[in-house]
Amino acid sequence: MDKIRNEQIRGTVKVEQFGDKAREARLRWFGRVLRRNRGYIGQRMLEMELPGRRRRGRPQRRFMDVVKVDMEMVGVKVEEAVDRARWRQMIHCDFQLLQVTVRDALNQAMDEELERDERVFLLGEEVAQYDGAYKVSRGLWKKYGDKRIIDTPISEMGFAGIAVGAAMAGLRPICEFMTFNFSMQAIDQVINSAAKTCYMSAGLQAVPIVFRGPNGASAGVAAQHSQCFAAWYGHCPGLKVVSPWNSEDARGLLKSAIRDDNPVVVLENELMYGVAFEVSEQGLSKDFTIPIGKAKVERPGNHVTLVSHSRMVGHCLDAAAVLAKEGIECEVINLRTIRPLDVETIEASVVKTNHLITVEGGWPQFGVGAEICARIMEGPAFNYLDAPVIRVTGVDIPMPYAKILEDNSTPQIKDIIFSVKKTLNM
Amino acid sequence: MSKYTIGHYSYQPQTKCELHRLDQGPPTQALLTREQGLKYYRTMQTMRRMELKADQLYKQKIIRGFCHLYDGQEACAVGIEAGINPSDHLITAYRAHGYTYTRGVSVKEILAELTGRRGGVAKGKGGSMHMYAKHFYGGNGIVGAQVPLGAGLALACQYKGNNEVCVTLYGDGAANQGQIFESFNMAALWKLPCIFICENNKYGMGTSVERASASTDYFKRGDFIPGLKVDGMDVLTVREATKFAADYCRSGKGPILMELETYRYHGHSMSDPGVSYRTREEIQEVRSKSDPISMLKDRMISNNMASLEEIKEIDVEIRKEIEEAAQFATSDPEPPLEELCNHIFYNEPPMEVRGTNPWSKLKSIS
Numbered sequence: 001m002d003k004i005r006n007e008q009i010r011g012t013v014k015v016e017q018f019g020d021k022a023r024e025a026r027l028r029w030f031g032r033v034l035r036r037n038r039g040y041i042g043q044r045m046l047e048m049e050l051p052g053r054r055r056r057g058r059p060q061r062r063f064m065d066v067v068k069v070d071m072e073m074v075g076v077k078v079e080e081a082v083d084r085a086r087w088r089q090m091i092h093c094d095f096q097l098l099q100v101t102v103r104d105a106l107n108q109a110m111d112e113e114l115e116r117d118e119r120v121f122l123l124g125e126e127v128a129q130y131d132g133a134y135k136v137s138r139g140l141w142k143k144y145g146d147k148r149i150i151d152t153p154i155s156e157m158g159f160a161g162i163a164v165g166a167a168m169a170g171l172r173p174i175c176e177f178m179t180f181n182f183s184m185q186a187i188d189q190v191i192n193s194a195a196k197t198c199y200m201s202a203g204l205q206a207v208p209i210v211f212r213g214p215n216g217a218s219a220g221v222a223a224q225h226s227q228c229f230a231a232w233y234g235h236c237p238g239l240k241v242v243s244p245w246n247s248e249d250a251r252g253l254l255k256s257a258i259r260d261d262n263p264v265v266v267l268e269n270e271l272m273y274g275v276a277f278e279v280s281e282q283g284l285s286k287d288f289t290i291p292i293g294k295a296k297v298e299r300p301g302n303h304v305t306l307v308s309h310s311r312m313v314g315h316c317l318d319a320a321a322v323l324a325k326e327g328i329e330c331e332v333i334n335l336r337t338i339r340p341l342d343v344e345t346i347e348a349s350v351v352k353t354n355h356l357i358t359v360e361g362g363w364p365q366f367g368v369g370a371e372i373c374a375r376i377m378e379g380p381a382f383n384y385l386d387a388p389v390i391r392v393t394g395v396d397i398p399m400p401y402a403k404i405l406e407d408n409s410t411p412q413i414k415d416i417i418f419s420v421k422k423t424l425n426m
Numbered sequence: 427m428s429k430y431t432i433g434h435y436s437y438q439p440q441t442k443c444e445l446h447r448l449d450q451g452p453p454t455q456a457l458l459t460r461e462q463g464l465k466y467y468r469t470m471q472t473m474r475r476m477e478l479k480a481d482q483l484y485k486q487k488i489i490r491g492f493c494h495l496y497d498g499q500e501a502c503a504v505g506i507e508a509g510i511n512p513s514d515h516l517i518t519a520y521r522a523h524g525y526t527y528t529r530g531v532s533v534k535e536i537l538a539e540l541t542g543r544r545g546g547v548a549k550g551k552g553g554s555m556h557m558y559a560k561h562f563y564g565g566n567g568i569v570g571a572q573v574p575l576g577a578g579l580a581l582a583c584q585y586k587g588n589n590e591v592c593v594t595l596y597g598d599g600a601a602n603q604g605q606i607f608e609s610f611n612m613a614a615l616w617k618l619p620c621i622f623i624c625e626n627n628k629y630g631m632g633t634s635v636e637r638a639s640a641s642t643d644y645f646k647r648g649d650f651i652p653g654l655k656v657d658g659m660d661v662l663t664v665r666e667a668t669k670f671a672a673d674y675c676r677s678g679k680g681p682i683l684m685e686l687e688t689y690r691y692h693g694h695s696m697s698d699p700g701v702s703y704r705t706r707e708e709i710q711e712v713r714s715k716s717d718p719i720s721m722l723k724d725r726m727i728s729n730n731m732a733s734l735e736e737i738k739e740i741d742v743e744i745r746k747e748i749e750e751a752a753q754f755a756t757s758d759p760e761p762p763l764e765e766l767c768n769h770i771f772y773n774e775p776p777m778e779v780r781g782t783n784p785w786s787k788l789k790s791i792s
Contacts, residue, residue, distance in 0.1 A: 129637075133631070153599070153630070182569075185568070218491075220491025222491060222567070364780050391784065393783075394782070395780070396767075396779050400761075401491065401551055402546075402551060404542075405542075405550065405761055
């Protein structure tokens with residue numbers, strides 16, 4: 001007999017735990033009552049006190065008692081009921097029981113966008129019959145066929161150019177590079193043909209294309225297969241560059257990228273493909289998008305700001321957990337987008353914490369961290385810094401193969417912890 | 427039926443050689459001495475056992491990352507090496523362990539490189555796809571990128587006037603790379619002594635040749651470059667074709683293109699089972715009918731050039747050699763951390779390299 005956990009069944013039919021749903025219903029009604037005009041009987045009932053003596057024994061639990069606890073659990077205040085839309089969003093119970101891997105998140109995002117818009121198609125090496133070199137496009141060829149999912153020969157410059165041409169004629173291609181290392185073969189098409197065309201044509205010619213694939217270090221794949229291209233692509237105007245970390249990022253950013261009328265580079269990470277994250281019900285909806293150009297504060301804190309993108313966000317959160325035990329509260333920001341960079345979110349955080357550390361897997365020189373340092377220095381947050389910004393980066397060498405060397409070539413959690421303590425003078 | 431020469435018997439290749447812009451192909455008569463036969467057998471069997479040992483070590487997670495195995499294609503590497511001189515140059519793509527061996531690196535150093543130890547040919551820093559030796563330029567990870575490099579090596583040979591040639595290998599998948607056609611053009615224009623060799627094993631990762639190439643006559647795709655296609659599973663055929671091609675280049679006529687029809691038993695790499703795009707029956711059929719090592723063994727025995735016992739003895743010796751090499755590869759220590767940043771540059775004074783944070787200052791010596 002097959003053992004299927006309750007959580008999975010609830011997940012597939014999208015049903016929340018009963019208690020959570022009941023709570024939502026209570027709070028929803030409560031909000032409705034509060035928004036009615038004064039004198040509404042429902043409101044009078046809330047505060048009513050019955051005259052006379054009470055029976056012996058524990059006081060009866062009344063509606064307001066329960067609702068007070070509910071509000072505390074969800075984290076809302078009575079005043080917030082005035083704004084109906086916001087109230088509803090905040091009390092909405094997410095059945096955070098469904099775990100989705102980054103791979104499946106990307107797969108679902110592409111599946112849904114292919115279904116939604118006929119002009120969307122996927123091309124790349126081994127994306128169709130092989131189900132994708134890393135199985136990200138699994139099942140798509142079976143579902144959509146040769147016209148929408150196209151296997152290409154090993155000709156990156158050629159097929160990237162073909163994809164850009166198709167985009168110019170009004171289609172919305174997703175061009176997959178097996179890894180971004182191979183995009184160097186085609187980088188002229190990405191930059192000169194895709195990124196610059198809207199500008200060169202004074203807005204006449206759009207290029208609604210998505211370039212996606214795994215970026216950065218993997219495990220044991222040596223120098224030619226481990227480079228991070230965030231800095232290279234982030235350098236170019238006309239291009240949007242996103243770098244998702246978890247499954248929700250992957251879904252939302254890929255969908256936004258496909259719906260965007262501009263060339264977008266989506267830098268995924270091979271080591272994250274198999275990692276599962278809880279995705280909210282909202283995150284699983286077919287129209288869930290994450291705006292490009294907005295960073296997210298993954299963890300609030302007061303003492304130091306850690307800014308990162310892609311896999312390193314996980315490292316930062318792990319470091320923050322360790323440091324919290326020593327009383328150091330780190331604020332961890334997930335950039336989500338490399339270009340355009342959300343400097344405002346970083347600045348707001350620096351104003352609060354006065355210390356900034358950037359963490360990335362790529363090389364230090366001319367990297368993402370270097371850009372953040374420059375922008376902070378140019379803006380109002382500079383005056384709030386109590387110490388220079390610290391960049392935690394990959395070691396400035398081609399990636400070695402041997403495990404001990406490779407492990408010491410990218411930032412480890414201990415490097416982040418060390419940097420935090422250094423900047424806080426501990 | 428093929429016959430081999432011992433002294434004066436004549437040899438006929440099993441399949442007819444196809445020619446493009448050539449009036450004559452390689453000779454249909456060749457000499458195979460007992461020494462040569464035993465040497466080719468030993469080399470091919472060593473390569474085979476080495477690749478199978480790598481397979482084993484990968485499954486035990488002692489080898490990690492990418493591992494592209496060469497078993498099934500041994501006749502190509504051994505035949506080519508037999509057709510050129512050690513002073514000639516050779517460059518190939520990522521399925522390179524076989525060529526690393528034929529170009530002079532010991533099994534011990536190859537396996538130690540795969541396991542990422544300091545005794546590896548690249549001191550553990552390169553891994554499976556980045557092994558180098560004298561006149562062997564790797565081991566290249568980016569598909570097709572090695573072809574312009576090979577043309578460049580040939581340019582250097584021409585420049586120096588040393589009568590050396592460069593063998594530039596690529597696969598059926600790489601044959602669709604633009605840079606290959608650019609290399610063809612320049613090599614022909616400048617008459618570079620470059621032997622372009624396409625090892626056609628019928629599949630580029632998971633894509634069969636029919637699904638990737640508008641023309642699967644890879645030996646004709648050099649267009650203005652003369653080409654020939656031979657059976658890559660027969661080591662003698664490969665040797666004679668290579669000698670023919672090398673003579674052509676050395677005579678100053680320019681580049682030549684050779685297609686070797688061959689087959690790989692393993693999938694594209696260790697993470698590819700190799701059966702989702704081809705049938706097990708197909709693999710089995712090639713193994714039973716065209717295995718290069720079995721074919722050579724059978725012919726040597728049936729022509730009284732070696733006895734079964736002799737061959738078995740060689741097998742036992744090889745097995746022992748591989749075991750010892752694997753023992754070394756698993757027990758040798760990993761490279762020391764102090765050497766993390768070495769060899770960034772060649773012939774440079776020592777310099778400082780930034781580590782993961784601003785206070786980490788690492789040393790790099792050439």
